Amino acid sequence: MAAVKEFTLPDLGEGLTEAEIVRWLVEVGDVVAVDQPVVEVETAKAMVEVPCPYGGVVTARFGEPGDEVPVGRPLVTVAVGGPDAAAEPERAPSGDQSADSGSGNVLVGYGTSGSAPRRRRVRPTTPLANGSGGDRSGATPPKPAAVTPAAPVPAVPAPAGPVAVVSPLVRRLAREHGVDLRALRGSGKDGLILRADVERAIADSAAPAPVTVAQADAPAAQAGSRRVANAPEETRIPLRGLRGVVAEKLSRSRREIPDATTWVDADATELLAARAAMNAAGGSKVPLLALLARIAVAALARFPELNATVDTERAEIVRLPAVHLGFAAQTDRGLVVPVIRDAHTRTTEELGAEITRLTEAARAGTLAPADLTGGTFTLNNYGVFGVDGSTPIVNHPEAAMLGVGRICPKPWVHEGELAVRHVVQLSFTFDHRVCDGGAAGGFLRYVADCVEHPAVLLRGV
Structure with a gap:
């Protein structure tokens, strides 16, 4: 058995x-x-x-x-x-591995919690139908995957007994929109009220009341009706999951951080030449973002006050000892910011390998939560979108972000003569509570100097 x-x-x-x-x-x-x-x-x-x-x-x-x-x-x-x-x-209680062909493992990359208490399963004495019978404790059975809504949702008199709703999300949705669950007839098995039932009730309640049109205006009204009927319908995208988290972080950043942005143009011709020389020497290819990451880490060593966060509850600026460098990556699921741990201890080649690994995982949707949290400074390469400049939003709770525009040929005065050089616009957005314009300007100028003359980095090696 x-x-x-x-x-x-x-x-x-x-x-x-x-x-x-x-x-x-x-x-x-x-x-x-x-x-x-x-x-x-x-x-x-x-x-x-x-x-x-x-x-x-x-x-x-x-x-x-x-x-x-x-x-x-x-x-x-x-x-x-x-x-x-x-x-x-x-x-089965959490972690139970006794003779049940089970491993007790949890998701890789996530933590474990203590063993969950064994729950007493209450069997309904009669099938749930239109909210009657079932578990008198208020618990409701889970929804089988095979159940699909198939019927309209007419209002019925409110029955006695518990409401046949499986998901707490359905209850929350009904509560937020003022839908009386007892007035609904569920389209699920045994009268279970599904999310689609509540959404249909919300749509019905939002439908405009019919308007009586005078006979003389009937042709115009009919023409307007045809125009409305042929108009494209609006699309609504729920702010949940990754998109919801990003939206909340950006909103919080705008609410809490008094940010400012400064920018400068730099001649990146020698930086591109340095990268070409590195890749020509053999071994793994060094992406341009790895060189920019190395420059950013060197700049933070000179201006450690920018590798910080603000503890608003204690009214303190917290300077952080390690640089955990985030970089913005666009994926099919939206913008994510993978984090390179202890970037200050890595070589340029190691930074490149980690950037490649995290970027591939981000696009595949396999990043672990630990890869997306704990950043102390962000590098935003918006130049990949073909734009020159940007004033990005600081990645809360960090204090600053370095932005890099596209690198493209432009007229430039080089050694006293007009020449065509590869120019990039650099921007620096910072929390004005953490530093003033002098520190921000010094940081960005050092970054620009390293871009224009990569040999400047050798001073710190």
Whole structure:
């Protein structure tokens, strides 16, 4: 007789409490091995595949792509220990590895928490229908993946008993929009109220009331109606997941940081020549961003007050001993800022290798949360978008950001004569609480000097 184990979304660490289902990697009835990924989820930090600690036959999936699942809610149930997959599911305590074909592993890159307490499973005495019967404690069963909304949502008299809603996200959505869940008839199995039901009710309540048009104005009204009907519909993109986190950080930066920006043009011809010479010598190729990272780290060694953060609660400027260098990377999922740990201890070649590794992981959506947090200074190469300058927003809670525009041929006075040189615009945005214009200008001038004369860096070697 097979035992059916329930696998829940594990502790994600880094303060993350939920994840959005991106796609399922298994179907009901599939045989899975221990630690085989069963679902791909997106957190506010990264997109990862979640491995199941049990081996056996998948008997149920919970949630559809696009659903947000809180930590501790079921993902799948797996029949282990035999071919019979019809046994009643039991919730295994976190870390239980006793004779259940399970590893107890959690997501790679995330931390673990203590063992979760065993939950008492309450079976409903009667099927949930239109919110009646079921668990009198207020708990509701998880939503199977196979459930899809198929019917409209007519209002019905408010029934007695608990409301048949699975997801706390559905409850929150209804609460935020003032939707009475007891007035809805769920389109899910056994009358479960789904997210689509609540969204449909919200749309119905927002629909404008019909307007009576005078007979004389009827032709004009009909023509206007045709124009509206043919107009393109607006697109709404939820600010959640990675996009939501970025939006919150940028908003907080604008609210809290009194920033200022200074900029300068620099002749990058010798920097490009130095890079070409490095790559011609053999070995791994050094990206231009690695040279700029090396210059930024050297500048921070001269101006350590810029490698800092502001503790607003204690009204203190905190100067940080290590440089954890972030760099902006554009991906299909939006802007991310991977962090090079201890950049001040790395050679230019090592910086290049780490930039390459993190960039590839960012584009593949496989960055661990640790790769996206803890930065102390950011390098923003917006020149890859073909623009010369920018006034970027400081990456909160950091105190400064170096921006690099495109490098392109321009007329330039070189050694007293007009010549065509490769010129770049550098910008420096800083928290004015941390330093004044003198320190900011000195930092940017040193960076420009290193760009124009890379041999200046040899002084600090």
